[in-house]
Amino acid sequence: MDISSFVTSLLTSFVIFAVLVLVFTWLSRRPGNAPVYYPSVLLRGLDPWEGRGRGTRSPVGWIRQAFAASEADVVAASGVDAAVYLVFLSSVLAILAFSGIVLLPVLLPVAGTDHALEDSTGRVPRNVTDFERLALGNVQDGSARLWAFIFAVYWVSFVTYFILWRSYKHVSNLRAAARSTSDVKPEEFAMLVRDVPVPPPNQTIKDSVDSYFRALHPDTFYKAMVVTDITKADKIFQEIEGHKHKIAHAEAVYAESKIANRPEGTRPTHRTGFLGLIGKKVDTLEYCNEKIKELLPKLEDEQKSTLSEKQQRAAFVFFNSRAAAASASQTLHAQMFDEWTVTEAPEPRAVIWTNLPRKIYDRQTRQTVVYLIVFVTVVFYMIPITAISAVTTLEQLRKKLPFLKVVVDQPLLKTVLQAYLPQIALIVFLALLPTLLVFLSKSEGIPSQSHVVRASSGKYFYFIVFNVFIGYAIGSSLFSALQKVIENPTGIVTTLGSRLPGNATFFLTFVALKFFVGYGLELSRLVPLIIFHLKRKYLCKTEDEVRAAWAPGDLGYNTRVPNDLLIVTLVMCYSVIAPLILPFGVAYFALGWLIAKNQVLRVYVPIYESNGRMWPHMHTRIIAALMIYQATMLGIIGLKRWQVSS
Amino acid sequence: MDISSFVTSLLTSFVIFAVLVLVFTWLSRRPGNAPVYYPSVLLRGLDPWEGRGRGTRSPVGWIRQAFAASEADVVAASGVDAAVYLVFLSSVLAILAFSGIVLLPVLLPVAGTDHALEDSTGRVPRNVTDFERLALGNVQDGSARLWAFIFAVYWVSFVTYFILWRSYKHVSNLRAAARSTSDVKPEEFAMLVRDVPVPPPNQTIKDSVDSYFRALHPDTFYKAMVVTDITKADKIFQEIEGHKHKIAHAEAVYAESKIANRPEGTRPTHRTGFLGLIGKKVDTLEYCNEKIKELLPKLEDEQKSTLSEKQQRAAFVFFNSRAAAASASQTLHAQMFDEWTVTEAPEPRAVIWTNLPRKIYDRQTRQTVVYLIVFVTVVFYMIPITAISAVTTLEQLRKKLPFLKVVVDQPLLKTVLQAYLPQIALIVFLALLPTLLVFLSKSEGIPSQSHVVRASSGKYFYFIVFNVFIGYAIGSSLFSALQKVIENPTGIVTTLGSRLPGNATFFLTFVALKFFVGYGLELSRLVPLIIFHLKRKYLCKTEDEVRAAWAPGDLGYNTRVPNDLLIVTLVMCYSVIAPLILPFGVAYFALGWLIAKNQVLRVYVPIYESNGRMWPHMHTRIIAALMIYQATMLGIIGLKRWQVSS
Structure with missing residues (x-):
């Protein structure tokens, strides 16, 4: 990638980001959108516009408010888990910022004034960008300048340990404070x-x-x-709830029909068969009321027998x-x-009740099996996808699923589909992966939702770091890389060392794209906004249904944290190879912190509170990132010295 | 090794064993030797000969008593730790016996009737022993008979798991009983x-x-x-005790001199300088009494200030x-x-007081350093020994330590010494190793003696299993084997598989020698006997000194357990390759159990009581032995099949 296309892609993403921020500023000021942009505030029973004087509706009002909110405000709004996530973001920000403060002024001149990339006439070839000239690649093999880079590795390590130590104490205090409040849980x-x-x-x-x-x-x-x-009792209870819900919906429809058509209205009806499509047509209100009357005594009986038997x-x-x-x-x-x-x-709301009665041997067996599946998934995930895409050619799909004919018979679409079927399979797999990992973690027999989130976050971290980072860097499938490692375990460091520097620009673009477009979408909440308005217009009839339509959900730590950790690993590993990545890393986490704070205060509603149990998980994985980085640098600097002595 | 030399070595060791048992039977019946053969009984204030009617002094009396003693007797005599050690021995015995009951009748005919070792004319070559014909080596590659061997591996594994599960529950009950007795600790x-x-x-x-x-x-x-x-106070206290001890000794000498020479006797004197060799000559009794009077108030002051400051x-x-x-x-x-x-x-008597105040970071650092040292020792222990023996040639020794001249100048001795110097260095190293490992474990900052014993036992297990077993089996130093492993990790299984079968006879002799000679010496206690009589005759004057001369010590778990575990590993690994090793293994642990029970009841006095804390340590290491065995069998049986398909 040459410098102009890099700048182009950077500018494009920035423009997208700017547009999305403007969209957010405009949309979030419309009261009708409050359930999308202020759900957390509404749920706590506050008025999103209240008590804010001058500048509340100014474009940068949300930034000012995010800075103004204290940690206590965050804990009050979204709990300790959200506060700990913000501590994680600010810790990483601090690590990268302190690293950058020393590395940029030291390494850029050291690298920029060397001549390894110049050709024999002392000129820099045309295809070498300024970006590459300011990186480790421009330092001559065996040069004394390498000492500066070795020092830089120590500096980054020291900064990481120091910041983590401080953050550990901070989180520990947060947690202690949360456990000694007067509100009893x-x-x-x-x-x-x-x-x-x-x-x-x-x-x-x-x-x-x-x-x-x-x-x-x-x-x-x-x-x-x-x-x-309670399986049986719960089934009856859910049935009753379903009927109640149907009655509420039907009443709303009935009321609407009265106004619109005739004063007596049309009594809503439905069919009792499969999905309401077949079977006897009945009057919904009557039918459901009858059903509820039938089921209530059954439920009571069942509840009694459940408790005792x-x-x-x-x-x-x-x-x-x-x-x-x-x-x-x-x-x-x-x-x-x-x-x-x-x-x-x-916590009561986080308990996974079905997992509680599992025996210890059952749990251990399940854990072993799940770990095995995850290992196989991480290492060999390309194999089933290739196999599926090989078997399910377009022609076969067309035969088996005839309703796809309309789509598949379009000549243009056919070409595109044929070319991209494996990629589509991959994208579908990657999109489903977090859900799969949550399902697997739940199958281990873990007793609480928060623990499941931590477990699947850990698994996802292994997946993306191995596949995106190491897989891409080594430039081959992880499987063949692993074979090489088995043959020659010490070779992994050298391989990483020789491959990584070449990919600096790619990962830099990756980080930039991720934060501009990703954070733009996150802040503007375009997707939830559209879904909310569509649902409200066409589906929701009752208050409860509207409320369900804008339910914001929680932060989704199980994908959010591993993705952030991937960026940490990336930026750390390139911090010394190509120090120019550091400002992008700093921007990523600074913006991330700002937007996460906004979302935590206004949007997301936690579905559980684990009092910051996520912290050890984050802490160890930052250390893991540091170790990958140190191993890589061992390889790269070793290679630079070794080439001279040999 | 051919069959006759194998039988010769077996017979020789058996004769030695029989002689030692006879010696024991004869010597242990002489009352003057009671402190050597019944120290534990004496220390508990009992009469070794009391309450035993007919057959007490019969040659097999001790065997009958060992069988008659219940577990409660063992706990009463030597504590839970000794009882747990006996459970360990009987568990291993049960594992090997149950394995043998199935493996011998099944595998011997299967192997003996095959023809892999016959030459092309269908005859068995002369150098093939019957022993080898009854082993896996005689089964043809890819033969269906291998299924019997695969089944045998599963049988041994199943028996091990089952027995360990039962023993675990038994030990757990022992421990629970010990902790709920009415005598308060x-x-x-x-x-x-x-x-x-x-x-x-x-x-x-x-x-x-x-x-x-x-x-x-x-x-x-x-x-x-x-x-x-208490360093300072303790130093004064020890000085006082030393003087008291000297007074008692001097008084005994004085009393003796009165009888032998003149009625007024010779007052004992000594010199106050270095080792009593130089300095002023003083009257011992007067001098020491004066010193004690001087030191007592000092001690009191020091004790007071120690408590507060x-x-x-x-x-x-x-x-x-x-x-x-x-x-x-x-x-x-x-x-x-x-x-x-x-x-x-x-326990108070097991506390290592100097380790208690060590800080957590100090402990962690020490542990890491110790583990590193142990790892280096296990893997590279041959290097310093070779280096030392290379540097310290006999000539140099002669120059530096002139008093050795008399010895070194003997021509015969000189030749022997020159030839065996490296071996002597190795023997000295191996003799000092347990002490070194105890010292290293203590340096970790472990708070109790029993924990130190467990820690050094673990380290010693690694050392002997890696070096004696794997080192010998692979047939090269562990260091070069490790290099191969790093180059080709999956190769270790194949290497073990191809090397092990050839060494079966060697290890069989090793096990036989170990139990005949080792147990004979253990039972007859010849070394402690000689030392005791020498000391009593020439050194001891007071009752306390005699008591110190026959103090029996404890079982010495830190070398005993790893040595037993080495035999477990050996016998297990060869149980399917050469099933004839099983009877020897059974004999080793049957005899071991019998002799250990005798020694525990009559001889050894525990220096601490950890309520069977050693059990998890033994349990995991038996499992480790099982895993080494399974990996080996994977290699051997894989090799047998693979040679056919390739």
């Missing part, structure tokens, strides 16, 4: 007990849990709640003080390791 | 606190520990004892119930991980 007084042994025949599980923990904690035990299998071998045990619960959840409670295993209780 | 009510932060200026460390834990455990906190630096940043915290102490020692006590770290309190 039930999970702070509870612990989760799993692998309850089979009780003697004359005892229920509830009795055995009660007596076991009352004996062990006579002074602090409060009560135990046994997990029950469907007790599962897991329970929540409550204590009368926070300290007792915290201490008990860390203590071994049984002689054998496979009975009475205890852990901290997750 | 101080460590059960205490926990060890390390990394106490620097207290505010107006507080002592004792005050800050007291207030911290009283606040966290208001109902259960009893008191805290801060660790103090030399408090270290570690403490024992006592609770008013076992449950409170157990729960507290498993609970996190501070927000930051590097402050107030708590662990279970070790």
Whole structure:
């Protein structure tokens, strides 16, 4: 990529970004869009426009507000998890900024005044860009200037350790503060007990849990709640809820029809068969009311029998003080390791109830299987995609799915499809991957949603770092690279060292594109906006339905964090090879912090609160990025010296 | 090695063993030897000959008694640790016996009736022994008979898992029983606190520990004892003890001289200078009494100032119930991980006091350095030995240590020494290795003696398995083998597979020699016997000195367990290759169990009690042996099949 096309792509993305920011500024000021741009504020029962004087509606008002909001405001609006995510962004920002402050003034002159890229006549060839002249590639092999680069590696490492140490303490304090507030949360007084042994025949599980923990904690035990299998009761409950929902919708439709057509209106009807398409036509309101009447006593019966008969071998045990619960959840409670295993209780809304009764051996087996699947997916993910795209040629698709004929028979579309089918398969796979990873993590038997998010975030991190970064850098599929590694393990460092420098421009463009376009879309929320307006116009009839249409969801840590960590790995690895990447990294995380703070204050609503449990996950992976970086630099600098001595 | 020399070496070792057992039977019946053969019984205040009727002094009396003693007797005599060691021996015995019951009748006929070792004329060459004909080597490549061997691998694995699972439960019950007896031990009510932060200026460390834990455990906190630096006080105390010891010895000598020479006797004297060789000649009794009078007030002063001024940043915290102490020692006590770290309190006599005040970072650094040293020692231990023996030729030794001249100038001795100097260096190194490993483990900052023993036992296991087993089997130094592994990691399995079968006879002889000669020496206690009688005759004058001369010590788990584990690894790995090794393995552990039970009941005195903490260590290493075995078999059977298909 030459310098002009690089600048072009940079400018294009910047223009897109600027347009999206303008769109955001304009759209977010229209009160009708408030549910899209201020859902979190609305849900907390506040007026998005209230209490803001001069400049509230100014284009940069949101920036001022993001800066003005303190960490306590963030915790109040979105919880400790969001605050910790902001700490993560600002830590990385600090690492890159402090690295840049030293690396740019030191390395750019050192590299720029050397002559490795000049040809024998002392001129710089036309195809060498200024960007390349300011990088490690322009330093002559074995030159004393390399010492500056070695020093730079140490500096970046030192800065990383120092910032992480400070952030660790900061997050630790945040977490401690959250756990010692006066508003009491039930999970702070509870612990989760799993692998309850089979009780003697004359005892229920509830009795055995009660007596076991009352004996062990006579002074602090409060009560135990046994997990029950509510599948059946829940099914009836969901059915009733569905009917209630249908009634509300039908009433809204009925009311509308009264106004529009005739005063008596049309009573809404539907068919009872599959998807409402076949079967007997019935009056919706009557039918549903009848159904509810039928189901209510059934539900009550089921609820009663569930409580007594469907007790599962897991329970929540409550204590009368926070300290007792915290201490008990860390203590071994049984002689054998496979009975009475205890852990901290997750938040009620984050509990994955179906996973609680899983036995310890079941959990271990599932974990092993899942790890194996993930390993295979990370390393060999190209194989099934190639296989699928080889088997499912366009002709075969056309035969098997005849309704595609209309599309496939267009000559132009056919050519495009034939050329891009493997790529489409890849894109579909990549789009589905996070969902797949969440599903796999859930299958491990993890007891809480927040833990599942951390687990799948870790898996996604391995996937993107191995495939996007190492895969691209080594310039071949990871599978063949791995074969090389098995044959020659020390070779990986040299390979990384020789391949990475050439790809600097590509990754620089990647980072720039990612933050301009990605953050533009994030801020302007064009997709949710369009979906919301479409739904409101055509689908939603009741207040509840409208509310569901603008439900903002949470930050989506399981993809957001690994993506940020990929950028950290990238920028770190290139920080010394091509220091010009640092300003882009700084811009990425500065903008990221700003926009995340805005979104956290105004848009996203957390679906759980883990009190910053994500931090160790982020911390270790920043260290992992640092280690990849150090290994790479070992290879690159080693190569530069070795070429001289050989 | 052909069959006759194998039988010869077997017979020789058996004769040695029989002689040693006879010696033991004869010597142990002489009352004068009781302190050597019954020290543990004497120390518990019992009469070794009491309460034993008919057959007590019969040659097999000790065998009958060993069988008759229950596990409770063992716990009473030598503690839970000894009982757990016996469980380990009997578990391994059971694994090998159950394996043998199936493997011998199945594999011997399968191997013996095949013809891989016959030459083209259908005859067995002369140099092939019967032993080799009954092993895997005689099965033809790609033969269906290999299925029997594959089945055998599964059988051994299954038996191992099953026996270990049963033993795990047994040991767990032993441990639980030991912890719920009515005799109260101080460590059960205490926990060890390390990394106490620097207290505010107006507080002592004792005050800050007291207030911290009283606040966290208001109902259960009893008191805290801060660790103090007693180096100075202890030095004075040791000096006083030394003088007291000298007085007792001198008085005995004085009394002796009265009887032998003249009634007034000779008052013993000594010189005050270096090693009693130079300096002023003084009357020992007067001099020492005066010294003690001088030192006593000094000691009192020092003791007082130590308690108040030399408090270290570690403490024992006592609770008013076992449950409170157990729960507290498993609970996190501070927000930051590097402050107030708590662990279970070790037994008072097992505490390594100097390690307690070490900070967490100090400990981590030391651990890393020690692991590095051990790794280097395991892998490269031949290098310094070769270097030393190369540098210190005999001529140089003669120049530097002239007093060796008399020895070195003997022509015969000179030849022998010149030939064996490297071997002698190696033997010295191997003899010092356990001590070195204990020293290294202690340097890690481990707080208790029992933990040090476990740590150095683990290190020794790595050393002997890697060097004796893998090193010998691969047939080259581990270093060059490691290079091959780095170049071609999957090759290790194939290498093991191709090399191991050839060495079966060597290792069989090794196991036989080890149990006949080793156990014979262990049982007959010839070395302690000789040392005891020499000391009693020439050195000991007082009762205390005699007692010190026969102090039996403990079992020495740090070398005993790894050596047993080496045999487990060996026998397992050869169990399917050459099933005839199994009877020898069974004999090794049967005899081992018998002799260990005798020694535990009568001889060894434990120096600490860790309630069977050694078990997980043994358990994991048996699993490790199983895995080495499975990897080896993968290589061997893979090779047998592969040679056909290629």
